[in-house]
Amino acid sequence: MIGGNQVTVYDFRDLIKSKYYNLSKGQQKVASLVLEDSYFVALNPASEIGKQIGVSETTVIRFCYSLDLKGFSELQTMLREQLWSAENSLENFHKEKLELAGGSNFYTNVMKKDCSKIQETILYLNEQDIHTAVQKLTKADNIYVSGMRASFGAAHWLSFALGIIKDPVYLYRQDTDDLYQVMNQIKENTAVIAISFHRYAKETVHFAELAKKRGAFIISLTDSPISPIAKYSDCVIHLFQAKRSTLDAAPSLFSVMNAIVSGVSVKMHDQFKQRQKQFDLLEINDMFYME
Known part of the structure; x- marks a missing residue:
């Protein structure tokens, strides 16, 4: 109360x-x-x-x-009261993990632990935040995705996946992109997705800060609701982490990103189908191995 x-x-x-x-x-x-x-x-x-x-x-x-x-x-x-509710939801899952402890199936157990981390993320996740992000991404004139260092791989995947559904979607590359020119492309109806995990690369936070000043809508994927990126974010999608580790966050991060991409594809169903048809018309024999 x-x-x-x-x-x-x-x-x-x-x-x-x-x-x-x-x-x-x-x-x-x-x-x-x-x-x-x-x-x-x-x-x-x-x-x-x-x-x-x-x-x-x-x-x-x-x-x-x-x-x-x-x-x-x-x-x-x-x-x-809140923790008691969460523990009830995880009780059966926790018992299963105790039964697996000490077993010889190391790699399988690691993957099961990843499932546990995703389940924890679900418990703490506010689905309305994802809905807000999907709405903004669907309506945005252009999208920029930013993630540095250990988060760069995730940013690359997310920009690629969103780019299949709509365009333009850009991946900000600090090593080759001119920040001044990029900022000139960012305006009020731009959506920026910033991926920032402990130890929080300053470049990502700085990018979000500048984009915010340009009027962009900032969506952050981060491990704390009060991480440095949150200050400049309009929508903070918090991925619960018992221990701060970008590598350990990967299963939950990719699961949440997949949920976002899925939401955008559903919202833009007609456009997605049209882009799929255009893709199928391409001469792809020189690009992919055919079955």
Whole structure:
């Protein structure tokens, strides 16, 4: 309950995000911990929370007041209720993993763990965010996809997949593209997808910042709702990560990207079918091996 109103996990997280940049530095640390390690906050006293992140117990309590909560106990009650609901959804899946522990099928078990990560992402994902992204991508005059370093492969795949459905879709390549010329192509009806995971490449954040100033709609795929890219994003698609790792995030990231591409293809069904016909008319014998 906040201000006498019942809130969902999505409402609560959105509330923290909306207030984040108005909080003190110490309270921002508390907010980050609540968003990124709800279990720890739900199960430990305020003094231990403060010790963990280097702030006072008073700062933790003031953070609760900033959210219109009555105190730290109300924050813990809300978090425990939300986590209990999530644990029920994962209970059977977790039992299955315990049964697999210690087995010899290492590679199979790794793939099963990937499935578990996707399931966790689903639990924390706000489907409305994906719907918003799909709507903007469908209506955009042009699309730019940006992702640097470990995120570049994902950005390349996403730009290719979206480019099959509509055009123009561009992949921003820092090593060959002139940033000034690219920004001249970005306008109010441009959609930018920025992929940014820990340790958050500055180039991606800078690209989003400049595109935002040009009036583009910024969609970010990231591992934290308060990651550096979120500040410049109109739509943050948060992929839950128990541990920050771009490589470990790959299964969930590609699953979410596939969901986005699928949504765009459904929204643009007629155009997609027309482009498919045009593709089939091409002389492809010199491009692909034919069965």
